[in-house]
Amino acid sequence: MDLPAPQGPGPKAAVTGSLPDPATALEWLSAMLLVRRFEERAGEAYTRAKVGGFLHLAIGEEATIVGAVKALRPDDWMISTYRSHGNALTRGTDPGMVMAELYGRSTGTSGGRGGSMHIFDLEHRFMGGWGIVGGNVPIGAGFALASSYRGNDEVTVCEFGDGATNQGTFGETLNLAALWQLPVVFLVSNNRFGMGTAIERHSAVTDLVRKGEGLGVEGRRCDGMDVCDTQSAVAEAVELARSEQRPFLVEAMTYRFRGHSMADPERYRTREQVAQWRERDPIEAYAKRLRAAGLLTDESLSRLDAEATATVERASEFADGSPAPAAASLADDVYSLGGELKAWPNGGRVER
Numbered sequence: 001m002d003l004p005a006p007q008g009p010g011p012k013a014a015v016t017g018s019l020p021d022p023a024t025a026l027e028w029l030s031a032m033l034l035v036r037r038f039e040e041r042a043g044e045a046y047t048r049a050k051v052g053g054f055l056h057l058a059i060g061e062e063a064t065i066v067g068a069v070k071a072l073r074p075d076d077w078m079i080s081t082y083r084s085h086g087n088a089l090t091r092g093t094d095p096g097m098v099m100a101e102l103y104g105r106s107t108g109t110s111g112g113r114g115g116s117m118h119i120f121d122l123e124h125r126f127m128g129g130w131g132i133v134g135g136n137v138p139i140g141a142g143f144a145l146a147s148s149y150r151g152n153d154e155v156t157v158c159e160f161g162d163g164a165t166n167q168g169t170f171g172e173t174l175n176l177a178a179l180w181q182l183p184v185v186f187l188v189s190n191n192r193f194g195m196g197t198a199i200e201r202h203s204a205v206t207d208l209v210r211k212g213e214g215l216g217v218e219g220r221r222c223d224g225m226d227v228c229d230t231q232s233a234v235a236e237a238v239e240l241a242r243s244e245q246r247p248f249l250v251e252a253m254t255y256r257f258r259g260h261s262m263a264d265p266e267r268y269r270t271r272e273q274v275a276q277w278r279e280r281d282p283i284e285a286y287a288k289r290l291r292a293a294g295l296l297t298d299e300s301l302s303r304l305d306a307e308a309t310a311t312v313e314r315a316s317e318f319a320d321g322s323p324a325p326a327a328a329s330l331a332d333d334v335y336s337l338g339g340e341l342k343a344w345p346n347g348g349r350v351e352r
Contacts, residue, residue, distance in 0.1 A: 163194025
């Protein structure tokens with residue numbers, strides 16, 4: 001299939017990853033189905049004004065999300081962008097808490113204060129979605145620096161989009177990560193568009209692996225529409241970062257089926273291009289592969305899909321029934337309320 005791809009020279013196409021054991025294979029499918037159904041419900045909730053602010057959906061990118069997360073140990077760290085609902089869900093965050101955060105409710109992952117772009121779960125070491133393009137890149141390296149400083153073998157995966165590779169934080173961070181030999185994997189989810197600008201128009205070098213290598217960070221490209229290939233590539237990168245204490249970059253070639261956000265009119269790409277990519281739907285392609293291997297039937301697929309839908313329904317009910325943050329909590333987590341001003345130098349006054 002002749003699919004649109006970044007122009008210019010690039011690394012050889014990655015070999016499709018092998019299927020895991022039967023139980024794991026079905027677990028990955030369940031995870032992708034949960035992300036898809038959650039995102040669809042979130043989009044519906046946005047149109048009904050249940051979700052405020054921005055909403056960035058990852059429909060079409062499920063293989064990149066699930067493949068990357070499944071390459072991590074529970075004690076590894078992950079940090080992502082504003083398109084991060086699926087990352088949190090796959091990492092193990094309660095779907096009800098994620099949906100409640102979208103709804104701005106007090107039971108959300110950030111107490112209803114972050115919304116869609118700022119999902120956070122310290123228990124599962126998912127250190128949040130970040131709203132500033134490229135803003136999470138140096139923070140991810142900071143987690144890796146902490147692991148290196150403490151002498152443990154934890155690895156950080158820092159995910160960002162192709163547009164972030166044009167930010168100054170990308171060059172500065174990769175340079176230091178290579179110089180300081182930090183155990184971090186930079187995962188570029190290359191969905192071909194930095195917001196509404198095609199990669200050929202926003203990056204002089206469209207082979208993003210080369211960008212990393214120019215800064216001293218080795219990398220490879222994988223098929224981000226294939227959960228097995230993504231998991232294999234990220235797992236390999238994580239193992240290198242862990243065993244050799246050095247950074248690595250993985251460029252996952254993926255595509256989002258919806259706009260940049262729910263407010264996106266999508267005038268920068270054609271319906272024909274989107275339709276062509278939908279033919280490579282990562283869930284349908286993976287299910288087809290599992291059927292061919294004798295690991296999935298139409299009945300078992302319907303059951304897994306129904307389970308994912310039911311989970312999302314419960315999450316929506318939980319969010320609907322949760323209270324909004326109390327007005328009295330407005331300053332919580334913004335200012336320190338534990339001490340008195342008189343405990344500060346000069347009682348908190350600034351001499352002029």
